[in-house]
Amino acid sequence: MQLNEITKIIIGKAIEVHKELGPGLLESAYQECLYYELRCAGLDVKKEVPQPIVYKKLELSNAYRIDLLVNNEIVIELKHVEKLMEKHEAQVLTYLKFGKYKVGLLINFNETLLKNGIRRFVM
Numbered sequence: 001m002q003l004n005e006i007t008k009i010i011i012g013k014a015i016e017v018h019k020e021l022g023p024g025l026l027e028s029a030y031q032e033c034l035y036y037e038l039r040c041a042g043l044d045v046k047k048e049v050p051q052p053i054v055y056k057k058l059e060l061s062n063a064y065r066i067d068l069l070v071n072n073e074i075v076i077e078l079k080h081v082e083k084l085m086e087k088h089e090a091q092v093l094t095y096l097k098f099g100k101y102k103v104g105l106l107i108n109f110n111e112t113l114l115k116n117g118i119r120r121f122v123m
Contacts (some may be wrong), residue, residue, distance in 0.1 A: 013037040020033075048066070074103045075096060101123065
């Protein structure tokens, strides 16, 4: 499958989870449910993937954790915040840069209509 096809599946499953649960839960609940849905869709999904950061010769092996990584290509960062901010977008871009991933999704489940809380990033 191409990245665009996988991204459509991810967004569709996120919308399905949001329709079922609605806003108001902890981020971890959405993570578990989306993880379940993506696995059921036949995608290779990993949770809480360590993202090392290298500064000169110093490697910070547990500096960050990617919420979900799909097919070792697509980063998913989940939020449950009042409003997505630039710092949230910067976090996804950092994951893409240091992990050399091509696509990232930032999903804020604290929205009445989930499509208003989805941002897609391409490197």
